[in-house]
Amino acid sequence: MKSTGYREHWYSGITDAVGVFVPWSRNYKTIASRRARTGFLFMLPFLIGFIAFLMKPLVQSVVMSMSEISLVPGSGYDMKNVGIANFNYALRVDAGFSGSLVRSVTKMITNTLAIMVLSFVLAVIINGEFRGRLLVRAILFLPVILYSGILPDIENTTSTYKMMAGVAEEVTQSGGVNLSQGLQDLLAVSGMGAGVFDFLFRLIDSIYEIVMSSGIQIVVFLSGLQTIPQSMYEAASIEGCSAWECFWKITFPMICPLMLVNCIYTIVDCFMRNDNEVMQWIGQVMYSQGKLGPAAAMSWLYFAVAAAFIGISTLIIRKGVGMIHD
Amino acid sequence: MIKQPQKHLSFAERNRRSGGYLLKRRAGETAVSLVRAVLLLGLCFMIIQPLITRFLKSVMSSEDLYDNTVILLPRNLTLDNYRLVFELTDMPVSLLNTAWICAMISLCQVFCATLVAYAFARFTFPLKKLCLGFVVLLIIIPPQTLQVPLYLNFMNYDLFGIFKTILGHPLQLHGSIIPYTLMSLTCMGIKNGVLLFILMEYFKGVPVSLEEAAYVDGCSNVRTFVRIMLPDAFPIIASCFLFSFVWQWTDEFYTTNFLSGYTTYSSAMSGLRGRILGYYAETATGAASGVSGVKIQQLTAISVLVCCVPLLVLYCFTQKTFVQSIVMTGSKE
Numbered sequence: 001m002k003s004t005g006y007r008e009h010w011y012s013g014i015t016d017a018v019g020v021f022v023p024w025s026r027n028y029k030t031i032a033s034r035r036a037r038t039g040f041l042f043m044l045p046f047l048i049g050f051i052a053f054l055m056k057p058l059v060q061s062v063v064m065s066m067s068e069i070s071l072v073p074g075s076g077y078d079m080k081n082v083g084i085a086n087f088n089y090a091l092r093v094d095a096g097f098s099g100s101l102v103r104s105v106t107k108m109i110t111n112t113l114a115i116m117v118l119s120f121v122l123a124v125i126i127n128g129e130f131r132g133r134l135l136v137r138a139i140l141f142l143p144v145i146l147y148s149g150i151l152p153d154i155e156n157t158t159s160t161y162k163m164m165a166g167v168a169e170e171v172t173q174s175g176g177v178n179l180s181q182g183l184q185d186l187l188a189v190s191g192m193g194a195g196v197f198d199f200l201f202r203l204i205d206s207i208y209e210i211v212m213s214s215g216i217q218i219v220v221f222l223s224g225l226q227t228i229p230q231s232m233y234e235a236a237s238i239e240g241c242s243a244w245e246c247f248w249k250i251t252f253p254m255i256c257p258l259m260l261v262n263c264i265y266t267i268v269d270c271f272m273r274n275d276n277e278v279m280q281w282i283g284q285v286m287y288s289q290g291k292l293g294p295a296a297a298m299s300w301l302y303f304a305v306a307a308a309f310i311g312i313s314t315l316i317i318r319k320g321v322g323m324i325h326d
Numbered sequence: 327m328i329k330q331p332q333k334h335l336s337f338a339e340r341n342r343r344s345g346g347y348l349l350k351r352r353a354g355e356t357a358v359s360l361v362r363a364v365l366l367l368g369l370c371f372m373i374i375q376p377l378i379t380r381f382l383k384s385v386m387s388s389e390d391l392y393d394n395t396v397i398l399l400p401r402n403l404t405l406d407n408y409r410l411v412f413e414l415t416d417m418p419v420s421l422l423n424t425a426w427i428c429a430m431i432s433l434c435q436v437f438c439a440t441l442v443a444y445a446f447a448r449f450t451f452p453l454k455k456l457c458l459g460f461v462v463l464l465i466i467i468p469p470q471t472l473q474v475p476l477y478l479n480f481m482n483y484d485l486f487g488i489f490k491t492i493l494g495h496p497l498q499l500h501g502s503i504i505p506y507t508l509m510s511l512t513c514m515g516i517k518n519g520v521l522l523f524i525l526m527e528y529f530k531g532v533p534v535s536l537e538e539a540a541y542v543d544g545c546s547n548v549r550t551f552v553r554i555m556l557p558d559a560f561p562i563i564a565s566c567f568l569f570s571f572v573w574q575w576t577d578e579f580y581t582t583n584f585l586s587g588y589t590t591y592s593s594a595m596s597g598l599r600g601r602i603l604g605y606y607a608e609t610a611t612g613a614a615s616g617v618s619g620v621k622i623q624q625l626t627a628i629s630v631l632v633c634c635v636p637l638l639v640l641y642c643f644t645q646k647t648f649v650q651s652i653v654m655t656g657s658k659e
Contacts, residue, residue, distance in 0.1 A: 017452035032450075038547040039449025043457060046442040046522075049512020050460050054467070057475035064475065122369070125362055138645050139370045145637050145648075146377075149576030150592045154630055155376070211372055219649055264465075265520075272468050279470055292474055299471040307466060 065296035086297035094285070097298055100277040105305060108270040111210060112313075114203050115266050116259065119214040123221035124251065137222070144215035152212075153275040213269065217262045224258040225251065256321040263313050271306045278302050377634070380627040384408065391620055411628045414601045415594035421636075424575060424591040427503070432570035434510040435518055436563055442513055443525030444551060448537065465519030469579060477583060480505045506584040516573050516580050521566050528562050529555070565647040572637060595629050602626075 009015075019025030020033045020040075027033055065086055067079040090097050126137055147155075187197055203210070228251065236246050273279075282302070286295040341348045379398065383391075387404040390396045411417075445451075446458065509515055513522065532555065540550045556563075574580075581590045602625055641648070 020452055035449055035547060036451035039445045039451040039454075042441045042445035042449070042551075043451070045438050045511065046460075046513040047457065049438075049509065049514045050457075050464065053476065053509050053512065053514040054460075054464065054472065057472040057479060058467070060475035060479075061471055125365070128362075130359065130362065136366050136370060137649070139373055141645070141649060142373055142641065145572050145641050146634050148573060150578035150595060151576055151630060151633070153578075154595065154626060208372060211369060268465060272470075279468075282470065286474065296471075296474060299468070299473075303466075303468060303471050306468065310466060 061296050061300065064293060065300050067293055069292040082293070086293045087301065089294050090298045090301060094294065094298075096281050097278070097285075097301075100281050101302065101305065104276055104278045105309070108267065108309070110199065110203060111206070111213070111270055112263065112266045114210045115214045115217060116263060118210060119217035119262070120221055120255070122214070122218050123225055124247075126218070126222060127225045137219075140218055141215050143212040147212040147215075152209075152273060156275055213266070217266060220258055220262055220265075221255060224255050228254050253324050256317075256324055260314065260317045260321070263317060264310055267306070267310055267313065271302075377631070377638075380631045383624055384628045384631055386624070388621070391624060392618075407624060407628055408632075410605075411598075411625055411632065414605060414625075415591065415598060415629060415632075416589050417632075420589045420591045420594045421632075423588050425636075427585065427588065427590060428571050428574040431506065431510050431515060431574055432567050434507060435513070435515045435521060435570050436567045438511050438513045439518060439521045439525055439566065440556075440559070440563060443522050444529050444555060446522075447526050447529035448532075461519060461522055464513075465523065469516075473579075473583060476505075480584070502587055503585060506580065509584070516570070516577055521570060524566060525559075525562065528559060532558070561647065564644075568640070568644055568648055572640075575637060576633065591633055595626075595633060598626060598629050 015025070016027055019027045020036045022028060064079065066083060067081045068086075069080075070078050092098075122140065126133065126140070183201075232250050233246055236250060241249065270276075278298075279302075282295050282298050285291055285298065335343075337348075382398050382400065384407055385403050385405065386396070386400040387402040387406065390400045390402055393401075446454070446461070506515070510518075536554060537550055540554050545553065576592060578592045578596055581593050582596065586593070599622060602622055
């Protein structure tokens with residue numbers, strides 16, 4: 001039964017929310033309102049920064065992607081609306097964009113899958129007890145420090161120094177026998193479809209990059225593994241579970257929530273790497289060719305693709321986690 | 327009857343008594359250890375090897391570089407290459423610049439991120455869900471999308487027309503450090519969304535009873551934050567500072583766009599190739615005009631090594647702090 005004086009209209013939520021800040025409203029002096037005001041003040045730098053340095057440039061970027069820009073020296077720039085001509089240019093006319101976009105997305109998908117699988121396996125391995133465990137953990141986290149920012153780009157150009165990654169080309173150049181190339185040739189000769197194994201071979205050749213990109217993921221999985229109580233495994237082994245069953249029935253379901261976090265982080269990391277083909281192409285269009293409008297359109301397309309992938313993978317993982325937890 | 331103490335049985339005897347199970351189990355464990363050792367050894371080698379190769383090749387002189395019989399261990403040690411790279415990257419200045427810029431920017435970022443993360447974790451206020459959506463947007467949007475508008479914005483910086491009325495023309499903020507400091511102070515710096523996320527997860531894990539006890543004892547909201555939350559959060563704030571420092575140190579995007587007035591080490595590294603070619607073109611004598619690709623690679627590798635060494639030293643001392651923050655994030659899921 002509602003008490004008198006308690007007004008419940010359809011707009012009560014809104015008026016209560018606004019009334020937190022309005023001194024003469026009915027809920028201004030409540031404790032909840034006071035906390036809400038303090039919280040809002042704490043959060044204010046982020047809101048200001050977001051609106052000034054992200055919202056405004058975002059809107060400007062959208063406007064730019066739909067206009068033709070010419071720089072007027074001395075007082076900024078001059079814009080002229082051309083509708084979706086820039087997008088048309090980026091997708092159909094521009095020489096390198098669509099190709100590098102497709103290649104970049106393919107690489108991102110394969111790398112993400114490989115990184116997730118590899119970091120999970122490594123986390124499970126490191127979780128066991130063995131000598132030198134702390135040292136191995138420290139070394140496997142090292143790429144986070146040493147392979148960020150500008151360094152992957154430079155490492156790709158100094159191939160003599162990454163023996164493992166560049167070994168395929170080096171060995172073939174010096175006339176030696178390359179294991180993966182030999183295997184590929186053998187499979188091609190024996191008549192099996194090359195496309196099936198193409199994916200695998202591409203993964204094997206890029207194992208350096210995959211290992212170097214999985215530092216943080218390994219530690220996240222490791223921390224999740226450490227929260228699983230040992231008593232569960234003991235109970236399971238008493239009931240007669242083999243190690244394989246223990247893994248699939250205990251470890252895997254309890255780690256599934258962390259997979260979402262890791263997957264999103266991996267995709268975002270892949271997209272923002274500096275040695276990304278698409279990024280370099282956009283940079284080249286922007287600075288050497290001077291076409292700012294098409295460059296903005298290209299970066300918007302790239303972002304749209306990234307957001308789509310993050311959304312798809314979130315849906316897939318949530319569905320998968322829901323199914324497993326039934 | 328007094329029980330006789332067990333004699334120490336041999337392995338074969340124990341194996342026989344268990345019906346052959348002991349041998350199988352020991353063999354399985356040894357095999358697993360062996361496979362695990364090989365795998366981990368290979369991975370660790372893959373990660374450490376570039377560092378070692380770079381270091382050994384960096385002290386090689388030119389004869390050793392072109393000598394095919396010298397693979398890793400140099401015969402003629404020389405520090406000339408270091409001297410050359412130091413000169414070409416404006417060494418003490420750029421490294422010191424990078425150090426103080428990184429420290430200052432990281433401080434700003436962590437300061438702002440702590441405040442905002444505490445607000446998101448412990449308070450409910452209007453528009454909170456919308457702002458959480460903004461945080462997700464902050465993590466997802468690549469900074470390159472906003473590169474051009476931000477650059478143009480800061481070229482003609484004008485806050486609601488104030489500067490135009492006072493000075494007569496908008497501010498030209500293009501080489502100074504103010505734009506980037508402003509961005510870091512408002513949670514828009516490098517990878518700030520990830521920092522926010524880590525700190526948010528930490529603050530969500532602090533028990534509510536602590537805050538309630540503080541409230542009962544008469545602490546205001548701000549005082550609770552400063553006197554109770556912050557001291558406990560110090561380890562994770564330290565690790566966030568380290569993360570931010572490391573990301574900023576090797577970052578190239580934000581430094582070239584927003585800090586172009588300062589010689590930072592990462593911008594020196596990205597321009598190194600051009601400078602090497604320029605240097606050799608200037609000092610070329612008759613026979614040795616131009617510079618080979620191998621030499622360029624050696625000098626670039628030295629610059630990478632010099633960039634990595636401070637980070638490695640930092641990592642050696644603070645390795646636990648780095649991992650700790652992520653462990654906390656993961657265990658709260």
